[in-house]
Amino acid sequence: MDIHWHRDDLRARDNAGLAAASTDGPVLPVFVFDDEILRHGSPPRVAFMLDALAELREWYQANGGDLCVARGDPTAVLPDLAAERGVETVHCNAGYSGLARDRDSAVAEALDADGVALETHEDALHHEPGSIRTNAGEPYSVYTYFWKKWRDREKADPYDAPDAIADVTGEELPTLAELGFEEPEADVEPGGMETARDRLDSFVDGPIYEYEEIRDTPAADRTSKLSAHNRWGTIGPRELYAATERAAANAPDEDAAEAVEEYQGELAWREFYHHVLYFHPHVVDENYNEYEEGIDWRDDxxxxxxxxxxxxxxxxxxxxxxxxxxxxxxxxxxxxxxxxxxxxxxxxxxxxxxxxxxxxxxxxxxxxxxxxxxxxxxxxxxxxxxxxxxxxxxxxxxxxxxxxxxxxxxxxxxxxxxxxxxxxxxxxxxxxxxxxxxxxxxxxxxxxxxxxxxxxxxxxxxxxxxx
Ligand SMILES: Cc1cc2nc3c(=O)[nH]c(=O)nc-3n(C[C@H](O)[C@H](O)[C@H](O)COP(=O)(O)OP(=O)(O)OC[C@H]3O[C@@H](n4cnc5c(N)ncnc54)[C@H](O)[C@@H]3O)c2cc1C
Incomplete structure (x- = not known):
């Protein structure tokens, strides 16, 4: 039995790490509330995440198991859990920010000390950082050229959901207050795999064909509104892309097909910025492009x-x-x-x-x-x-x-x-x-x-x- 460690991939279907963890018998799905990562959280994001986790947990329960929930430092929680269950491999999907990469190296080291492997899978992006480069071998700094290569590259098919889940009983999920957050000021849209899928289905059923024409009209409110789902992984990138390809194949005319491609271009912007962050982690708090004399902001x-x-x-x-x-x-x-x-x-x-x-x-x-x-x-x-x-x-x-x-x-x-x-x-x-x-x-x-x-x-x- 292998563990799949969920982070911002809160879904059962089209999940590379989860699919890999399921090849060796029933999978033990785990989510760790990591205080160090939560320090960077905010009420609306954590509220969305808790919704998504609740739905994921229900899915596991309906499929014969449960989501194991723990709170603490994953460098301690995961080795303990692996030892308790006799697990030899922990799977997870790659994170691309500096924070995620540092955490994953520390966890890999802690598991390795106990003879347990951490296997990281490419999941959140179609084309991982480093796989699309200029002809001189550099990461792209101009989107248009990146997009052309991104568009022309073959995309993987969605992964199936696991068919066997370890027979465990998980703990209740904590509340926002227990995690130290206030209720969000905003009315946050519900998170979760079903909401994501419903949103995607209704978007590719019509609005996608008008995307080019209407995407800049805020009153129309006809974009996909999948950004929080893309962020928390409640929809898989392959499933999303496959739905857009089906929409392209069924497009009623050339304009509609172009609109689908325009939408796919936005998915590529998301990947472009992930590549930028991966190769230039300092952009989190520094200018990517430093001006010779520095910018003397007014800051009133x-x-x-x-x-x-x-x-x-x-x-x-x-x-x-x-x-x-x-x-x-x-x-x-x-x-x-x-x-x-x-x-x-x-x-x-x-x-x-x-x-x-x-x-x-x-x-x-x-x-x-x-x-x-x-x-x-x-x-x-x-x-x-x-x-x-x-x-x-x-x-x-x-x-x-x-x-x-x-x-x-x-x-x-x-x-x-x-x-x-x-x-x-x-x-x-x-x-x-x-x-x-x-x-x-x-x-x-x-x-x-x-x-x-x-x-x-x-x-x-x-x-x-x-x-
Ligand atoms: C100042 C600023 C801050 C932004 N902050 C965020 C952010 O924190 N998180 C975020 O997901 N997007 C951010 N965006 C990009 C964009 O505004 C949102 O992704 C988009 O409005 C989300 O709505 P949607 O899902 O309906 O998008 P759609 O138009 O339906 O696009 C589909 C998907 O493509 C991706 N996408 C769309 N536009 C962009 C873009 N310009 N750059 C990168 N990816 C894009 C998103 O994942 C989005 O869900 C920001 C843009 C600006 C100008």
Whole structure:
């Protein structure tokens, strides 16, 4: 009997490590609440994880066994469990962050001291870090070239769920409070394999064919919303990809087939950022792209606080920040807008934004979150050039023309027409007071800040800001 050690692969089907652990008789599935890892957790993420674990446990119980749950240091818990059960091999799926890799090396060493092997499997990505390289053998720093190779590479088929589970009785799962977390402020969507599968099924049944056209319209709310499931592994990457391939094969026309490929491109962005993190673990708290003179961020605490609270007086920015607060999720286009606003209009270090997202998003994962922030801050791999600064008003007008999304999250603007909302920055104080007295005036002037941000980046590049 082998152990499968679940971490962020909270599913029974399409799980490489679990499938490998099941080849040698019934598998003993284990989850360890590791206090060192939990220190980096947040209420929405841990709430989602607990939901997913509860469902996984039910699946094991319905299939003749249970999920073994323990709390403590896995370098002690796993060797003890292996000794108790006479297990010779522990399986797990590879983690790519520095934290995960350090933990896994320590666990491998501890098990090895007892003559037990830790076998790590490639599971979370279709193509592991290092498998897609430039012709010169380097990891890619430009997405487009990475994508072409990623798209053309053959993808593995989904793995079957195990058919025999060890006959054990696991402990009850701890509550959020027992793990030291408060209830999340947001109404977090339920985690779990069934929810993930239902979401995927309904997405590939229709919305995927409009993805290209509608993915930038937050009010439509028609993206797959699988990010937290991808983060916690409640859906397998092969199962997800196979569903998109079936959708491509059934596409009603060429536009629909292109939309499916556009969606697959987002799955590749996720892998690209995992490769970046793997080869450059320092990006967690340092710029990927260091500017010659360093960036002299403005970092005004009151402005950053207004951004966190969704009180900037820029409607699309505030709507996004309030969606995050309410749902522990935010639409991708709006993530780009709020991130640009923080780093360019408020000229605040991207790490303030990253920390806030890390605390509030149920789908936060280091690779994607860091990639997204460094992209917006013009410090990342294949990032937005520093001189392309989003105008938050025209972004709102373009992507939420009827201001439906804005009104949904900013009730102070309820009943205000879209044109007025999109020209909020141009209204006089008395016009604003007469229109929506509770909604704040813009905290900064976008045009002024745009110039100041350009000068900040030019100085960082060692250039004369006046030229
Ligand atoms: C500043 C910023 C921070 C972000 N932080 C995160 C984060 O912590 N976690 C996270 O999963 N995504 C993050 N993203 C990427 C993206 O916004 C979300 O993945 C997406 O909005 C999730 O919604 P969805 O599942 O409906 O996406 P869909 O559009 O349906 O995309 C399908 C899947 O592809 C992946 N994906 C989509 N867009 C991206 C992208 N730009 N980069 C990498 N992977 C992508 C996700 O796994 C997603 O579930 C961030 C983007 C920005 C600009």
């Amino acid at each position: 605490e009151a402005e950053i606080e207004a951004w966190r609270d969704g009180e900037t007086g820029y409607p699309i920015v505030d709507a996004g920040m309030r969606q995050l607060k309410q749902e522990a999720w935010m639409h991708n286009r709006v993530r780009m807008i709020v991130a640009s606003f923080l780093t360019k209009d408020l000229m605040a270090d991207w790490r303030y934004g990253y920390d806030h997202f890390r605390a509030k998003l149920a789908d936060h994962n280091t690779a994607n979150d860091n990639g997204g922030w460094q992209w917006a801050a013009s410090t990342g791999t294949d990032a937005q050039p520093y001189f392309r600064i989003f105008n938050p008003m025209s972004q709102g007008e373009r992507h939420d023309p009827d201001a439906e999304y804005i009104r949904e999250y900013v009730p102070e603007l309820d009943g205000v027409d879209a044109d007025t909302i999109h020209s909020w920055h141009e209204l006089t104080k008395s016009q604003r007071k007469a229109t929506a007295p509770e909604y704040p005036a813009p905290i900064v002037d976008h045009s002024e800040r745009r110039e100041q941000a350009l000068a900040m980046f030019k100085r960082a590049r060692g250039e004369d800001p006046d030229e």
